[in-house]
Structure formats: C-alpha cells, structure tokens
Amino acid sequence: MEPKTIDANLPVFYTLAIMNALRTILLIALLPLPTWPATLHVSPDGDGTNGLSWETAFSTPQEAMVVAASGDSVWVRSATYLGPLDMAPGVRMYGGFSGTESAEEFLLRNWKTNPTHVRGGRSVIRAASESVIDGFTVSAGSGTPDTGGGGIIAIGVSIALQNCAISGNHTSGGIGGGMYIRSGTATIQNCIFDRNTSFTSGGGVGIINSIVRIYDSRIEDNTASGIQNSVRYFGWGGGVYLSGGRLETYNCIFRRNIARGFASPFGQFPGIPSQGGAVRILGGNAYFANTLFDLNDAYGGSLVTGGGPDTEFRNCTIVRNGFLFRWDANILGASGSRIIACIITNNFTDSTSWHSGSDAPRAHHSLIEGGHPGEGNIDADPMFVDPEIGDFHLQRGSPCIDSGTDTGLTTDLDGNPRPIGDYDMGAFEFPYLRSDIDGNGRVDENDLFVFQRDWRKGTEGR
Numbered sequence: 001m002e003p004k005t006i007d008a009n010l011p012v013f014y015t016l017a018i019m020n021a022l023r024t025i026l027l028i029a030l031l032p033l034p035t036w037p038a039t040l041h042v043s044p045d046g047d048g049t050n051g052l053s054w055e056t057a058f059s060t061p062q063e064a065m066v067v068a069a070s071g072d073s074v075w076v077r078s079a080t081y082l083g084p085l086d087m088a089p090g091v092r093m094y095g096g097f098s099g100t101e102s103a104e105e106f107l108l109r110n111w112k113t114n115p116t117h118v119r120g121g122r123s124v125i126r127a128a129s130e131s132v133i134d135g136f137t138v139s140a141g142s143g144t145p146d147t148g149g150g151g152i153i154a155i156g157v158s159i160a161l162q163n164c165a166i167s168g169n170h171t172s173g174g175i176g177g178g179m180y181i182r183s184g185t186a187t188i189q190n191c192i193f194d195r196n197t198s199f200t201s202g203g204g205v206g207i208i209n210s211i212v213r214i215y216d217s218r219i220e221d222n223t224a225s226g227i228q229n230s231v232r233y234f235g236w237g238g239g240v241y242l243s244g245g246r247l248e249t250y251n252c253i254f255r256r257n258i259a260r261g262f263a264s265p266f267g268q269f270p271g272i273p274s275q276g277g278a279v280r281i282l283g284g285n286a287y288f289a290n291t292l293f294d295l296n297d298a299y300g301g302s303l304v305t306g307g308g309p310d311t312e313f314r315n316c317t318i319v320r321n322g323f324l325f326r327w328d329a330n331i332l333g334a335s336g337s338r339i340i341a342c343i344i345t346n347n348f349t350d351s352t353s354w355h356s357g358s359d360a361p362r363a364h365h366s367l368i369e370g371g372h373p374g375e376g377n378i379d380a381d382p383m384f385v386d387p388e389i390g391d392f393h394l395q396r397g398s399p400c401i402d403s404g405t406d407t408g409l410t411t412d413l414d415g416n417p418r419p420i421g422d423y424d425m426g427a428f429e430f431p432y433l434r435s436d437i438d439g440n441g442r443v444d445e446n447d448l449f450v451f452q453r454d455w456r457k458g459t460e461g462r
C-alpha cells in the first residue's frame, strides 16, 4: 500500500480545522455572559414577570431570591411578607420602599415610615454568605429545635444587618431567640433587638464561635426564660449569649434584659442559677464601648457573667441592674476584666462586692460606688440628669466631667464628639466646657460676667 500523501490528508485537515473553529464558537457561546448586578423589585402589586421594575415586581422576597445572583440587590416595598425566607448568596436585600422609587432614588427609602415586615417561620430569615439585610422588621419567628435563631439564623457565613428591628421572636430549642450566629461574622448597625425569648440561652442573640460587632443598637426586653419542655432549667444571657469568639458593642443600650430560672435540683446541672442578665460569656471575650447597661437582671450576675481578662469596658454607664430579683449575686463576673472611664453605681449587689471572679477587675478613671482601687477612681454621686426616668447624661457639676481618660473613643453614645474639654467618665460626654456657663460653646467674657455676678452668692450672709 502506498504511503499517504499530504494531499490525501488535506480533506481530513480541513475537516478538523472547521470542527475546531466550530468548537471555539460553541465554547464562546456557552461561556457565561458577563453579568451586571441587577436590581430586583418585590411588591404585592407586581405582576411577577421579571422583577426588573415595580410594575413587574415579584410578589414575595423569596421569589426574587430564586432568580437573584450574587451582587444583585432586592428592593422590597413596604408590606408584610410571610417567612421563612432563604437568602441567596451575595444578595443585598433592602426594605423601606414606598414602591415608586426609581433606580436613582435608593436614598428616598425610609425603613421607619415604610415599614417592611417579614414574619413567621422556623427562623424567619435564613442568611447566606455575604447577605445584607437592611430595613426590615423581623418578627414572630420560632427557632429550629436543634439550633435556635427565631428571627434570623446565620451559620458559617458573614453577614451585615442594618436598620432592622428583630422583635418578638422565640426559640424553644437551641439558643438565640432573636438571632443565632455560628462560625461566622456579623456586623450589626442601627438595629433593635427587643422582646425576643429563648427557653435556655441568648434571649436576644446567641453567638457560637463567631465575631459579632454591634453598633448604635438597642438590646431591650429580651429574656432567657429558663424553662425547657416544662423542665426547670437556667437561662444564660438574657440579651446576648456568647460561646466562643468575640462580641463588640459600640454606642449600644442593654436595657431590661433578663435571664431567669434555676436548673432542676435533679437534672444535669442541679440548682445552677440563670447567669448574665445582659450578657453571658461562656467562652471568648467581649469589648463594650459607649454602652449603657440599665435594669438588666439574672439570679447569678445581672450584667455580664464570664469572659476572660480580655473583656473590657470603655466609657460604659452601668446602673440599676439587679433590682428585679434582688438576688444575692454580683453584677459583674468577668474575671480580670478591664474597666476604663466607666460609671458603675446604683446596682443591686450582695453585701460583699459588685464583682465576682477569681481575679478582680482592673479599673481606672472610673466612678465606682463603694470605691475600687486604681488610678483616678472615685466614689461619688455621678449627678445624672434624671436617673429615675433613665436619663444618665451628666448634669453640670458632675464629678465625672473631665475626670475620665482617653479611651480612644472620639464620640459618645449620642454620637456627639469626645472630648469636650477633657475626657469624661461614662457613656455620655457632658456637651459643654465646664466653664462655659451660658453654654454657647465658648468660655469668654459673658461666662466671666455671670461668674463675677454670682461670686459668693449662696455663701453665708449673702
């Protein structure tokens, strides 16, 4: 047989070349098209065709999530939607729209005047990786029996929660009546966690091995109720329960959070009392800045219980805790914690001390009722504006004015600048210079005039 010539191979060569070209064209056609982040709309009045406008909006957030891709935004019109809602990864979901805003009018949304509710479900919202949840009221959820997380559940993901109210959720199993976070990170800003309950731990928020930072938020009226399947138990962390990881709060208020109950005398932890009205730290550590703790209670440690020597309080005001149960316990059990420029007064404590733990807190430049060793600490009436109604701003003449220290915080709980004059103790910086008697922001001849006019008035014989 003659060897094949090149010419004989030509048809094969051309066929292969054509096939290769076709394959290349096919491959290009099959490559995913470049995508641009889409804005999908949700409105009860939409016709549900594609979500690209309010007219063609999906009728529920879940329908939008089914088609949403990472990077997309979902705009949700003010209404009440039923949970549960499974977030799609990388999607930002915004509430607070009236349902007329154009693509350029994102800033017109208002989560307070256009309330957008998601309610009900075994965990109302299940977060995905990089979820952004902004502008929603999340309520009436019940957690899953094994994990908890009545309102929001986030496992192994990093999420942002902004401008939300997590209210009136419950879990009977697991932890975290309002929210459960495990093996992830959460950044929470301008939110309210209120009236959430857990049968065991973490009435408001339950955290396992996660980093959670909370800014400008309120954690109020949450309860770890200390009863499970009709069995007496103990609730840990009325407001927040942390087991591993780190909790940071900035400009926050913990108020009226309660951990109730005792374990049954016959059960696994006989007679153990509830611990940590505001926060219970089983493992990990916490950092509290410009944070007010007011009216929290538990049988064992009304404020914060547990936490290693890295637990730190800077410019915190800690008042009126422990008066509900009046139980013979310390308000703070965080061994070796650091307390800098704080006010700790008018709390119910037992006859010995306001703190417990093997290692006493190291405090300085703080007002601590009953006194505490440390540079710059004082024991005096802090002169709050109206403590009976919970106003813990400082009155003119308060010994806490200009007697704190630089904690690195440049604003106070109200967001006002710090320092004015020198640094103050507590969560609220007195907004005037001490000698600015007329409060016009300057110390000048007018203040001197008032000072001279009043000189020695009120002293004997004048």
Ligand SMILES: [Ca+2]
Pocket: 401, 402, 419, 420, 421, 422, 423, 424, 429, 430
């Ligand atoms: Ca000051």
Ligand SMILES: [Ca+2]
Pocket: 435, 436, 437, 438, 439, 440, 441, 442, 443, 444, 446, 447
């Ligand atoms: Ca003045």
